[in-house]
Amino acid sequence: MQTLLLSLWGREVVPDRPQEKIILQKMAKGRNDSTCPKSFSCGNLTDLSFPFSLSTQPDCGIVPISGCDAKPFPRIQLLPGGEWYYARGKEYSHTIFLVDPKLQTILRKNKCQAFNENISISDSPSISYTAVNLQNFYKCNRTSSNNPYINQTMKGHFDGYDSYDGCDGLTIYYKFDGVDDEDILAGNHTANCSLIRLPYYQTEPGDDNLVNFLHPEFLVEWKLSDDCNECHYGGGRCQTDKKNNFLCYKGTEPCVRQACLHSKLNTYSPSIINRLxxxxxxxxxxxxxxxxxxxxxxxxxxxxxxxxxxxxxxxxILLTVSLPLRFWESNNQDHQRVEEFLKNYGSYTPNRYNYTDIKRITGRFRNKLGQGGFGNVYRGSLCNGSQVAVKVLNELKGSAEDFINEVASISRTSHVNIVTLVGFCFEGHKRALVYEFMPNGSLEKFIYEERSDSVRQLSWPILYKIALGIARGLEYLHRGCNTRILHFDIKPHNILLDDNFCPKISDFGLAKLCMKQESIVSMLGPRGTIGYIAPEIVCRNLGGVSHKSDVYSYGMMVLEMVGGRKNVDVGVDCTSEIYFPHWLYRRIELDEELQLIGIMNEEENECARKMVISSLWCIQTDPANRPSMSKVVEMLEGKLDSLQMPPKPYLYSPSRSEVDSSILELTTTTYPG
Incomplete structure (x- = not known):
């Protein structure tokens, strides 16, 4: 590359200073200050790197850590002059568990005093933070005279919120399902109420004592700003002035944005650019x-x-030089992320294969099982004879973070209804995932009945078993792991079936991780598949995106299993589309026969009705009205006569014409009665 750049104008220039020869080798390594280690450890924290630094080396990072030998954990300061927290451990390369020592002491002595605290984490021009499991609480002082009018007004103001009166003189309002009312969140609440944020974990199902759920630990996700990222990898130091403006220091002097950009180019080789x-x-x-x-x-x-x-x-010329180098730098950073992931997971990391291994396992990609927008799936065999399915991803499909996300998510799981990841390959732009082989393929091959009006490919007992297995798998993802996993792409194509038709949830490429059981997660844009996407993912004013979004997708999928057809009938014209869930709801409401294919006896009829009623609960428009997956499992395993009829779903997925044009819109429909 260096010779190519120096020969662009027909004449090769040899660097006149020896240090120029190694410039290109340092392009993606950031500052080449010998006093700053590439990585370091502090107490229980290992493989730390920028933006973290030891407090004794403030120029090496922007997030200082001290007390490496202190108990119980080292301390960390997220922003200059801010609070010091205990750093309990790292989760991924961009997340860290923190413990508020003051809150920890308070919760040991008097839990109600915790409502006098408030955890607020600010951002800086260099770095931003997102606390995953902080819950909004509205602390309201009850009047000393216990004036019923004032207290009733306060309750009316927080209509739709749960309340807790177990602390003297206080009423705490909160909402774990759905999102806060925008006016209340904006501060438009009564004068004697204030908003506080505290960590929350629901540890004991059925426990309604709010203070038992308060916890001093929370998970923080961090992200460098673009300015700081450019500055650091360009050899500078990210700083903030007294007016909270970003500065990038090169040596002892700050440089303005344009100068920093020039310095960024010089990082690739100052002498080469000047010689050009x-x-x-x-x-x-x-x-x-x-x-x-x-x-x-x-x-x-x-x-x-x-x-x-x-x-x-x-x-x-500069663009010609810099763009390939930026591409090389990005690719190098991808590899750094993968290596960091491998270090963090240690013995839990699945097997890593090189691309030559992948070709050998698949017999040079001879047996193709299927394909999709992500790439192709091939059948393969390991050295021990085990059969595997190898998903080879398109070279330009998705980022390294998406790939790592899928590996990280599924590596955390161990459940009979979750597909097992055997290993993976990450070699340049060649990426592959090696899964256990599922002889019966995906669920979609078995549920859409177009060949017969009287016979189903799968009997009702097997369909019921599959629906229950998927529900248990989702329940495990939402509650059974230390970190909650939200799948965001539950659909028949992503449900694999073994030789006994035991279902296994697969494809975690869109998954998100969070710590809080009832968490609301942030999302930059819609994710999922049309027909299964929860309404709140597209229309955010309908509620927060959470584990209830998976519940919606599950309900839509089970209704397709029940009907043996898509929920919107594409066999009719646009003006008379039949929305199958509404048709089913009407028949259940009138206690009519479901007229479903293959029901042979009362036992099968009961299975079908339980699947329908539980699914109609799952597809409620308001996420707060949807059951948890634990409740869905309970409904499927319980008696039919114990199930209550849900409200009629009034919002449905995009029409066929909208699907064709890939427009994500939702339509409301009003029905008489």
């Missing part, structure tokens, strides 16, 4: 174009005209 400029000048000089005088051509100075040409050519 000189070479350009030499070429113009040799052509006797620069010293042509100052005579005007069409009213424009030739020198000014040539300066414009010189700038244009120089810019083109």
């Amino acid at each position: 400029f000189r070479l350009i000048g030499d070429r113009f000089y040799n052509l006797k174009l620069i010293n042509v005088g100052v005579a005007n051509v069409a009213g424009t100075s030739k020198r000014g005209y040539l300066q414009t040409i010189w700038f244009k050519v120089a810019t083109d």
